[in-house]
Amino acid sequence: MFAAAISLVGLAATVYLVLREAKAIRAQSGTVAKGAFAWSVAFGLFQLFLTVWGAIGLVAQNEPLAFVMLILTNAILTGCAWASIARDRIAPRVFAFAGPNAPAPTGKLARLRGAFVGKPLVAAVLCLLLAGVFALLGMEVSSNHDFTWVYPLCILLEWAIITTLMVGLFFLFQRHGAAPAVLAFALFVLGIAEFFVITFKSMPIQPGDLSAISTAAAVAGTGYTFSISLFCVLSMGFTAIAMLLCEYAGLVAPHRQKGAANAKRMLLTNLLVAVLCLGGVTAHVTLIDYYNTLGITVYTWRPLESYWREGYLPAFISAAQSIKPPKPADYSVDDAKATLKKYAKTYDKSDAAKSDERAAAKEQFDSEKPTVIAIMNETFSDLSIYQNMRAGYEGPQYFKSLSNCLSRGKLYVSAYGGGTANTEFEFMTGNSMANLGSGVYPYTIYNMETTGNLAEQFKSLGYSTTAMHPNHATNWNRENVYKDFGFDQFLSINDFQGADTLRGMVTDQATYDKILELLDQNADPQFIFDVTMQNHSGYDTGLLPVDKQMHLNIDTTDLDAKTVEDGTLSDVDEYVSCIEQSDQALRYFLNALS
Structure with a gap:
């Protein structure tokens, strides 16, 4: 039960810090941004889930470093919740952003902030690049936490796909951080689903599984225990960091400009960047042959090993591209039918077809x-x-x-x-x-x-x-x-x-x-x-x-005592x-x- 106890303490710390910061903001400026409060609540909900799941015994606690990993994850979630509510105080110290409660930065923070003066988009993109790293970890760590297995170039490709999608969504929704944050959360959910599927059937989620979701849902409720590992818990912390970085990307990037012409220009620019990013990913995964060009292969008899070694998204895309079997050279349905008829006629003329045994x-x-x-x-x-x-x-x-x-x-x-x-x-x-x-x-x-x-x-x-x-x-x-x-x-x-x-x-x-x-x-x-x-x-x-x-x-x-x-x-x-x-x-x- 200590998983629930640690998460409950973390949730209490989150509530205390958020309310204290909100009180300080009200005392200074009189208002707390609804968006900041909503982001804090989102991180608190992670901890509420861990508390409930731990209380009913569905958070593994017998793994090595269980205590440390639970404390670390809850510390991350509490820190993210506080960083959200206090964003108008934190962002100005790091980025060239002037919020309503922006104190003057000093020391090293001032020099760091100076690097972003007049470059808010650079700061936003940097946040998204880092968010892509943590979103990748949030998806992979749940079921693929031994990164010594993974091919470095495959992980780099996976990070590039995730980050480009995040940037595309960021600009599609006019430089607001919620859209890429939702993607980070969706990848986390995918990672948890992958963990359960591997636990239950020792196989990864593959493209064909998407067409069988209703079947999986129909039988999922019987005989399965949905207990999460501590790596699932840790992936929750990575996802929270990714979401926080998305929030800050939307905070520091200008959302609008004065004047109708400037506003229209920004709208069109945002849409153009979004189309380039999202269209680029679409073209990449549909036009580039992952198997023949990139050498990303999903082995039929050991698909799980392929997904672990090559990263989930590259392996999934490679499998999706091969879901339609290649047509053999010079193949035609008519020729195939003619070949079948030829073999049938050959058999009809054979001794086997005319034997007494066959006639009987x-x-x-x-x-x-x-x-x-x-x-x-x-x-x-x-x-x-x-x-x-x-x-x-x-x-x-x-x-x-x-x-x-x-x-x-x-x-x-x-x-x-x-x-x-x-x-x-x-x-x-x-x-x-x-x-x-x-x-x-x-x-x-x-x-x-x-x-x-x-x-x-x-x-x-x-x-x-x-x-x-x-x-x-x-x-x-x-x-x-x-x-x-x-x-x-x-x-x-x-x-x-x-x-x-x-x-x-x-x-x-x-x-x-x-x-x-x-x-x-x-x-x-x-x-x-x-x-x-x-x-x-x-x-x-x-x-x-x-x-x-x-x-x-x-x-x-x-035999392994842990197994039996x-x-x-x-x-x-x-x-x-x-x-x-x-x-x-x-x-x-x-x-x-x-």
């Missing part, structure tokens, strides 16, 4: 047309392959005992830590994600109307087709994709009202009961695609009934318990089909 198989299929049920089971895996989890764990026993399978083996999927729909895409269409790059989600990005798929293929054979997923139909844009694929119907959460749940999720068995119901209702051949939901992360919900809980007694010899405490991992226990329930549901389903 075709005759059998045409006479039986068996119903095909495909189950994509949420996060299903057998963790016993990892040394039996050093706990004698044997994995899903029934699944492993099935001996009369036509085929079985190990399955590798492209989705890692999230991105369920990409596995669906590969299975349904036969297209590999290897051809589409990292951070791409075809369901939410591409038009699927003309994409060949299993539902379309089965419909051409006279099958009725059903897709089901016991969650929101909008997740991963499934309601539109399944329609484009040609499914006759899509059963979503609305079709599972009153169904049994586990940890708040519709159970696997409930979806199997729905499949059995479809089979009872329709004796004709069907293709049923069931995407389950029961075992969705996270695994610290604590919602499993006692009679469904499994507990692994992990041998911690030679007392031979138990609550999230692993919950996960394997869920897998056990899936295994039992599979037994129930196959027995019912038999």
Whole structure:
């Protein structure tokens, strides 16, 4: 709880210093600028957030130097709040700015101030250049605090992009500091979001994720603990400094000039600079090939390492530029179709196509047309392959005992830590994600109307087709994709009202009961695609009934004590318990089909 206590003391100090300064200003000039007070309140709100978040135990306190980092951040926030309310007293001592309470500067401050006499824009731009540094730190430090990893030129590029955007916004809004400050705050929020995404799925936020925000929001409230690290706290301090510098940039730069002609000239000049800056950034990120020209590469299998080494914005831009797969040289749709027909004709003339075995198989299929049920089971895996989890764990026993399978083996999927729909895409269409790059989600990005798929293929054979997923139909844009694929119907959460749940999720068995119901209702051949939901992360919900809980007694010899405490991992226990329930549901389903 000391995180909350330190932040509460810091907040109290902020309130005291701001009110004392406001009282002194009123005694001298009679008025306190509303803008100055608003900026102070903004910094105080940071501390209020830390106080509340710390009080409910969501600020990490067991990290090295926790006490020091909390005190440092709160000191920064208190200092920024005081510097905002006292800006008319501070700015004149440093910059060539004459506020209503401007005392004459002396000593070194006088010489420093003299460097800016008659150059208010120089002072403002200098503030923004420094603000860009701290805004970058405010975004990166939350999840990427080891800067020995980062390539210096990439960080320089990231700083240039951020600073140019800040300068552009500064002039677009007629030399007011609020707009670049909002950008600094937005980058801070992005950094915190990046921290949570990395914590939950060990992957960075990538361009395709922006098209899946609604899906992420739909599942974010279940099983996840939004605890921030002390590096997140420190990034808050860096962001506050960036915002304060933006405030001072707007304070020292002249906002208007006397005379209609001069005012109009300033307006046009500001807009011109804004267009040059913002347009320049836009042109830079759209016209320069980050991969081929700058060598900024997001590795498909290790994207997080790329984001850490190259900086978030450069890596994100590089990934965004590659979200549309490059068209092969001399490629045309007509030629591709002709090639497919050529291969089909070649096969039709081959011995394999004319064999007795194929003829028998075709005759059998045409006479039986068996119903095909495909189950994509949420996060299903057998963790016993990892040394039996050093706990004698044997994995899903029934699944492993099935001996009369036509085929079985190990399955590798492209989705890692999230991105369920990409596995669906590969299975349904036969297209590999290897051809589409990292951070791409075809369901939410591409038009699927003309994409060949299993539902379309089965419909051409006279099958009725059903897709089901016991969650929101909008997740991963499934309601539109399944329609484009040609499914006759899509059963979503609305079709599972009153169904049994586990940890708040519709159970696997409930979806199997729905499949059995479809089979009872329709004796004709069907293709049923069931995407389950029961075992969705996270695994610290604590919602499993006692009679469904499994507990692994992990041998911690030679293991990191910080990772495994007392031979138990609550999230692993919950996960394997869920897998056990899936295994039992599979037994129930196959027995019912038999």
